[in-house]
Amino acid sequence: MLKMIKSLSVVSAIALSLSACSSSDSATKKEKLVISTWGFSEDFFREEVYKPFEEEHNIEIVLDSGNNADRLNKIRQGNSDVDVIYLSDYYAEQGIQDGLFEKIDRSAIPNIGDIYEKAQAPTGEEYGPAYTIAQFGIAYNPGEIKKPITSWADLWNKDLNGMMTIPGITSTTGPMFLDVASKVSGNTKFNEDAAFTKLKELMPNVLKEYNQTSEFINMFAQGEIAGGPIMEMYFSQLREAVPDAQFVSPKEGGYAVMNTVNIVKGSNQKKLAEEFINYILSEGVQEKSARAKVDSPVNKKVQLTEKEARGLTYGGNVINSLNFLDMNFVNKNSKQWIDRWNKELAQ
8 A cells, every 4th residue: 555655656746747847848938920031141130130029029030031932932832830921022912912911000010100101001001011122223343344334225235245134024123124124215104015125135235134133143253244233232242252343223213122021811920920010110120230231221210321321222312213113013914024025035
């Protein structure tokens, strides 16, 4: 009988110990916020952006990294548990059309009122803002080109034969360059036929299309190309390879590439996700990202010196000078443009 009592005591002690461990694990287990993003400058974002938010809210941020198209397809296929997704406006519009995002409560994101009007509702009032605006312009190596480039039309100069790259039509900036061709052809409103005719004239100057910025950077660094249209946010990487490289805001105007943030439909962290969006729009976070040359600020309260602003799309005058495409129109016509591009222009 005594042995049985001792055995029961041991079993009870073990059970209590396991229960205590289980309670302790449960108590220390943190909620997660899953963020889908590109993955660039991850060390900066981990330390300067995500960590303070994690500590303030006692949560863990989990990243799902990749390019726009792949990450959006994961959401389409239901193959992820993402709460918040970063996308360019071109892909964000596709997500909206496919019904993939939650409608946001703007009253829960008061910092929207502090950002430039163009960034507040790039895809409609019901969806997420742009947390940064990048400029699509031209980068080139002046040591390889006879005449300075000042306009989009200069890319059609015959002296550039085989020396350029241009974005493919399925890339974020592909539709923008199609609009460039329409403008260079003399149209104030977009003219598809004129744009494709003008692009055919350009193709002798094009060594290769690029669909990922890394392709442009590699070709430029290796001297395979002398330049082409690219987003300004990547210019610092070009300059590392070619210190004399120049970035041009064409006289006809650069194009705005708006990187948006949205909440994925079905997320059980909608309130926390809205708090996160409000946080990344704050003056403090926007200023840190700008000073680190990671993202151009859209918060109007951020003040930068001329040196700090170099290489960034900074200030109301710059942002208002950019061309903004209607992404709803772009996505309605994208299949037709892709088919036509592949038939008439693909190399």
